Amino acid sequence: QVQLVQSGAEVKKPGASVKVSCKASGFIFVSYAMHWVRQAPGQRPEWMGWISAGNDNTKYSQKFQGRVTISRDTSASTAYLDLSSLRSDDTAVYYCARAGESNAFDIWGQGTQVTVSS
Amino acid sequence: DIQMTQSPSSLSASVGDRVTITCRASQSISRYLHWIQQKPGKAPNLLIYAASSLQSGVPSRFSGSGSGTDFTLTISSLQPEDFATYYCQQSYSSPVTFGGGTKVEIK
Numbered sequence: 001q002v003q004l005v006q007s008g009a010e011v012k013k014p015g016a017s018v019k020v021s022c023k024a025s026g027f028i029f030v031s032y033a034m035h036w037v038r039q040a041p042g043q044r045p046e047w048m049g050w051i052s053a054g055n056d057n058t059k060y061s062q063k064f065q066g067r068v069t070i071s072r073d074t075s076a077s078t079a080y081l082d083l084s085s086l087r088s089d090d091t092a093v094y095y096c097a098r099a100g101e102s103n104a105f106d107i108w109g110q111g112t113q114v115t116v117s118s
Numbered sequence: 119d120i121q122m123t124q125s126p127s128s129l130s131a132s133v134g135d136r137v138t139i140t141c142r143a144s145q146s147i148s149r150y151l152h153w154i155q156q157k158p159g160k161a162p163n164l165l166i167y168a169a170s171s172l173q174s175g176v177p178s179r180f181s182g183s184g185s186g187t188d189f190t191l192t193i194s195s196l197q198p199e200d201f202a203t204y205y206c207q208q209s210y211s212s213p214v215t216f217g218g219g220t221k222v223e224i225k
Contacts, residue, residue, distance in 0.1 A: 035214070044205060045162065047214040061213045095161055103209035104152040104167035111161050 002026035004096050004109035011115045017084040020112045022096030027107075029077040030054070033099040036070055036081045038092040039111075046092075050099065051079065086116045120144050120208055124217035130225040137193040139220045141206035146186045150210035153182055153191045156219075157202045165204075166191065196222070 007021040022034070035050040049060035051070045058070050069082040079096055093111040100106030121144035131137050141151065149169040154162040164173045166182035169189060179194045193200055201224055206217040 037214075044216045044218050045207075046216070059212055097162075100164075100167065101171070102150055102152070102168040103214075104164055104173075105154070105162070105207070106164050106167070106173065108161040108163070 002107055004098065004107055006094075006096060006109040006112045009113040009115070011117065012086050014087055014116055014118055016086050016116075017082060018086060018114055020081045020083075020094050020096075020114070022079040022081075022109050024077045024079070024098070027098075029072075030074045033103075034070075034072065034079040035097045035099055035105060036068075036079075036094065037097060037105070038094045040089070040092040043092075045095075048081070048094075083114075086114075088116050090114065091116050119213055120147060120211060120215050122206055122208055122215050122217040124204075124206055124220050126220060127218060128221040128223065130223050131196050132225045133196055133198060135196045135225075137196050137200075137222060139191045139204055139206075141184075141189045141191070141217050143187045143189075143208055143210075147208045147210035149185050150208055151182075151184065151189045152207045152209065153180075154205050154207060155200075155202045156205065162205065193222075 005023045033052045036048040037045045039045045049070050051058045067084050072079045095111050096109040097105035098107040123142045151169045153166040156162045165176050170182045181192045183190050203219045203221045205219050
């Protein structure tokens with residue numbers, strides 16, 4: 001079964017960092033680019049960045065530049081999102097997604113709630 | 119950044135109705151336009167990719183059309199399980215951007 005399974009919910013204090021994982025199964029992980037998207041309550045999804053297939057190049061949204069790192073461990077079929085210097089407005093559900101044809105996000109993880117609160 | 123504008127932002131419809139949602143891009147995005155469905159508390163789900171291609175497993179009552187800047191998602195006969203929020207998304211250029219969403223509610 002083709003799926004992406006993400007790590008569990010996190011509660012962090014302002015200024016801390018969070019690392020979310022996304023484990024792939026049912027497909028050849030190394031062959032696909034992976035994206036990260038977040039969604040605050042009642043808001044549209046917001047793209048954070050991606051890691052390419054093969055050479056693992058990364059590209060980040062300007063909004064998160066300097067605070068975000070996306071990586072992958074092909075031996076573990078897992079992608080990671082690191083977000084640092086957390087603020088209260090980083091509270092959101094974070095999703096990983098596989099890039100399919102035309103770079104459409106054809107498989108999504110179940111989401112990871114990240115709550116930033118003092 | 120490419121801005122994606124959807125209309126309407128919400129609509130009320132009955133089971134069996136034909137529903138049309140539009141999405142406009144602030145510049146041409148060729149056919150790099152995708153439609154996703156999201157139900158409350160759930161992850162998004164891809165319905166249509168490349169403007170008009172039906173994702174595997176998605177019912178044929180969903181269809182998409184358009185190119186350039188103007189796109190349409192049509193549900194030919196609304197079913198109870200279709201009540202959800204629909205987003206358009208462009209992947210023509212970075213950053214990937216999403217429309218504001220259309221919430222389809224029961225009349």
